[in-house]
Amino acid sequence: xxxxxxxxxxxxxxxxxxxxxxxxxxxxxxxxxxxxxxxxxxxxxxxxxxxxxxxxxxxxxxxxxxxxxxxxxxxxxxxxxxxxxxxxxxxxxxxxxxxxxxxxxxxxxxxxxxxxxxxxxxxxxxxxxxxxxxxxxxxxxxxxxxxxxxxxxxxxxxxxxxxxxxxxxxxxxxxxxxxxxxxxxxxxxxxxxxxxxxxxxxxxxxxxxxxxxxxxxxxxxxxxxxxxxxxxxxxxxxxxxxxxxxxxxxxxxxxxxxxxxxxxxxxxxxxxxxxxxxxxxxxxxxxxxxxxxxxxxxxxxxxxxxxxxxxxxxxxxxxxxxxxxxxxxxxxxxxxxxxxxxxxxxxxxxxxxxxxxxxxxxxxxxxxxxxxxxxx
Ligand SMILES: O=C(O)C(=O)C[C@]1(C(=O)O)C=C[C@@H](O)C=C1
Numbered sequence: 001x002x003x004x005x006x007x008x009x010x011x012x013x014x015x016x017x018x019x020x021x022x023x024x025x026x027x028x029x030x031x032x033x034x035x036x037x038x039x040x041x042x043x044x045x046x047x048x049x050x051x052x053x054x055x056x057x058x059x060x061x062x063x064x065x066x067x068x069x070x071x072x073x074x075x076x077x078x079x080x081x082x083x084x085x086x087x088x089x090x091x092x093x094x095x096x097x098x099x100x101x102x103x104x105x106x107x108x109x110x111x112x113x114x115x116x117x118x119x120x121x122x123x124x125x126x127x128x129x130x131x132x133x134x135x136x137x138x139x140x141x142x143x144x145x146x147x148x149x150x151x152x153x154x155x156x157x158x159x160x161x162x163x164x165x166x167x168x169x170x171x172x173x174x175x176x177x178x179x180x181x182x183x184x185x186x187x188x189x190x191x192x193x194x195x196x197x198x199x200x201x202x203x204x205x206x207x208x209x210x211x212x213x214x215x216x217x218x219x220x221x222x223x224x225x226x227x228x229x230x231x232x233x234x235x236x237x238x239x240x241x242x243x244x245x246x247x248x249x250x251x252x253x254x255x256x257x258x259x260x261x262x263x264x265x266x267x268x269x270x271x272x273x274x275x276x277x278x279x280x281x282x283x284x285x286x287x288x289x290x291x292x293x294x295x296x297x298x299x300x301x302x303x304x305x306x307x308x309x310x311x312x313x314x315x316x317x318x319x320x321x322x323x324x325x326x327x328x329x330x331x332x333x334x335x336x337x338x339x340x341x342x343x344x345x346x347x348x349x350x351x352x353x354x355x356x357x358x359x360x361x362x363x364x365x366x367x368x369x370x371x372x373x374x375x376x
Contacts, residue, residue: 023090027097034098057098058121058147060176060273061282061367063091071375084375092122101125104139104148106132110248111228116180116271117149119374132225133162137170140274147175148274153317154182155268157206163272164321167290167363168331174288174364176273179371184208184227184262187254188234188241195257197222199230200243208243211261228252268371278365281340286316287365288335289350291357292323300356301332307352308336311345333363341365 034057041055070087071080095101103121106113107129113136117127128145130136140148151160184204188195198205198216202223205212212221224230231248234240241257242248249256293300308315317335322328339345341362353360 026090027094030094030097037098053099054276055099056146056275056277056279057095057101058175058273058275059279060369061279061285064282064367064369066091067375068373081375088119088122089124092124095121096124101147102128102145104128104130104136104145106130106136106150106226108226108228108232110231110245110251111226112180112182112245112269113149113151113226113271114228115245115247116151116178116269119180120149120176120178120271120273121147131229133160134166137166137172137274140172140276141170143276146275148172149178149271150274151203152177152270152272154203154207154270155266156263157203159319160203161321164319164333167333168321168323171276172274173276173278173362174272174366175275175278176366177286177369178271178273179369179374180269180271182207182262182267182269183246183260184243184267185246185249185256186211186241186243186258186261187231187249187252188257189237189254190239190241192241192257194239195241196220196239197237198241198243199224199233201225201227201230204230204243207262207267210263211258215258270371272364272366274364278341279367281342282367284338284368285340285365286335286337286368287339287341287346288317288333288363289353289360290331290333290363291353291360292329292331294356294358295329297356304332304353304356305334307349307356308334310352311339311349313337313339313345313349332357337368 037055037057066087067084070083074080074083103117103125105111105117105127109129128139130139133150136148136150139145150163152163153159184207195216197220199222204227205221205223224233227242227244228248230242231244231252231254234242235252235254243261248254293304313336315334316337317333319333320330323331350360
């Protein structure tokens with residue numbers, strides 16, 4: 001059968017017609033969902049600030065369900081990755097139709113936080129670049145941005161300390177988690193031999209230690225607030241380079257000296273989406289708790305952790321930070337899987353933890369997002 005180009009294009013035109021009608025039908029339903037959410041929010045509001053619209057239109061658990069459905073229904077030839085990218089944008093437009101949403105991220109443009117934010121929220125929402133992780137928290141706390149995206153931990157370098165420390169002091173809640181594969185590039189305006197100084201975020205420098213030891217031993221390493229700030233600084237100096245995201249080459253006019261310089265190729269960073277509220281339970285949630293330990297009771301931490309075992313809860317992360325209240329006094333972070341913060345099980349866990357631990361608090365509760373299921 002000979003293939004006729006004009007006829008095939010007519011088929012595409014007719015399919016586009018149907019797609020546009022269907023997309024607008026979907027958008028109309030989304031507008032109605034937005035109205036329903038506002039109604040529900042007004043019904044539960046105490047009427048203190050009627051002019052403020054605190055309605056949450058970003059529902060991570062529902063998005064996870066939509067992506068799972070899209071992949072399940074996909075007959076091909078479109079790859080799941082491509083179909084999910086299309087759906088990312090459909091839902092981004094859907095969010096923007098329901099409400100003007102501003103997302104704070106650790107900038108400037110070109111950072112891995114920016115990348116993670118765009119992949120999570122798509123092109124139709126608005127973004128606000130922040131100078132530091134603390135600024136992202138503040139933008140959300142003060143209500144300038146409804147959502148913020150902060151790095152939490154990296155598969156090579158471990159926890160992102162400024163994020164943990166902000167959780168200790170802040171009232172923001174974790175609403176969602178997301179994962180980003182991270183590949184680092186060495187970018188500069190000069191040649192590799194002429195580089196005298198390398199800028200990057202400390203966590204990024206920690207991810208490229210082997211490369212730096214083998215290629216730039218003894219060179220000055222300058223930590224900065226983000227990898228994209230590093231690129232910005234390197235673009236203004238003659239003999240400097242930055243370790244950052246590949247996209248920074250175009251954004252800041254730098255050349256690629258080395259690609260994929262991270263110590264492990266499966267390098268991944270986990271980010272949290274923070275907000276003033278977490279969302280309703282889904283089929284599979286995780287909860288991050290924070291507490292201090294009463295050291296007057298011997299074995300208090302051990303007894304505290306046993307509470308999770310007694311309730312059959314798997315711990316997926318444990319970390320500690322100095323409380324800053326007094327020396328050698330720690331705040332513990334414990335993440336457990338299979339439980340939502342509003343569940344009865346969690347109320348019991350918190351009650352039982354209270355026997356051994358002080359100031360038990362839920363930092364956030366969010367749909368369990370397996371990195372391998374993220375196809376966008
Ligand atoms: O189901 C909702 O709550 C919606 O607002 C709809 C929708 C979608 O377009 O499918 C949009 C945004 C949410 O984050 C999740 C899903």
